[in-house]
Amino acid sequence: MLMKIGIFGGAFDPVHKGHAEICKKVVAEYGLDKLIVVPSYNPPHKRITGGSFLQRKKLLTAALADIPAEISDIEYNDKKNNFTFEVVAKIAGANLGCEPYYIVGGDALSGMPSWKNPERIFETAAIIAIDRPGYPDVVGTAARLRAEYGARVSISRIDAPDISSNKIRTLLELGDTAAAAGLLPDGVIELIVKDGMYRRFRRYLRFVRAASGDGLFGHVKRAVIAASEYNERAGLSSGKVFLSALLHDAAKEISFEAVGEDGGNTVYRVAETWLRRVDGASMGRGYYEKLRNSEYYAPSGTSKPVLHQFLGAEIAKKVLAVSDKAVIDAVRYHTTAKPGMTSLGKIVYLADKTEAERDYEGVDGLRRAARLDIDGAFWNSLERNYRYVSEKTADMTGLTREAYEYYSGRRSVNGG
């Protein structure tokens, strides 16, 4: 009997219940003698943080302890991400006479012809495509690959939708260990906590926690989760998305009631009192002076509900030492929008207005749109807010009107 070997590659950053389910299912269903799991050397960039190779390997080893799995060091030894055809060839070469099965997600199957040397993958290994609810036509794609490449493709069905590692990293960065644990195989969360993995933004989180009551903090966490969901397709730096959404309401609970005609000066006095109360110690000395020495931070005539976006941006920059201009701008315009928003700014704007507990007519449609098309969803939300604000308040900030005119003009130029 030939030895049947499964090959399963991925970032596994971190390994989650969905991965473990696939591994167990294919080992049983195909009678595999061994499953070789190949963590990539570097998870693709644009991630919040990456677990290191050795950390990710340790989590995989724990997660797959009860099946005949071997965690491969191929990528670690090569110090690079190999192409799939290279991984398959190396494993087949090291196990002469074996029968290799390459495992691929059904959502990635249709992309295989554009991988490097796909015919060499199909020649060496049979393919096991994992089909799940919500995946595109896996059966049709499999038939096409059989016809065009003579690929040996079979389909293994799993009833549950896939879990997102991005979501798990976001929950962990938010310190929401319990929610993350529910998505991880047994024994994995303990190792993550012990190693302090996925806690790159701990310092900012501590500030925001101190600066927010329970209600606001809940809103901020939901906005962070929405922003990271909307970014799954948009593919911006997940660290920037996380940090912008986390900080967007950093100044929200400063009471601007006491702000008088002298504008900036009063705001800084109010902010000083507030910052001392919040958590002066964690920010080092001189934080207030750093804030006060900045330029007057808001356009004159800004209404009180809008002030927090400007002061929040100043706090991010001067107090928390965030240097990324795109992040600071995403905070600065998250309430009003402005002409020429960045994609990051649009994601934060949308996340703020559509997080899971927002409830108004059309919010579900906005959420669905934001997962697919940030620009379109942003326009829909801006248009809605423009109309809402112009009906309700006389003192609408000029920025929302400018943004509305800018984007409606662009739409007509582009033919809608």
Ligand SMILES: [Fe+2]
């Ligand atoms: Fe806000």
Ligand SMILES: [Fe+2]
């Ligand atoms: Fe908000």
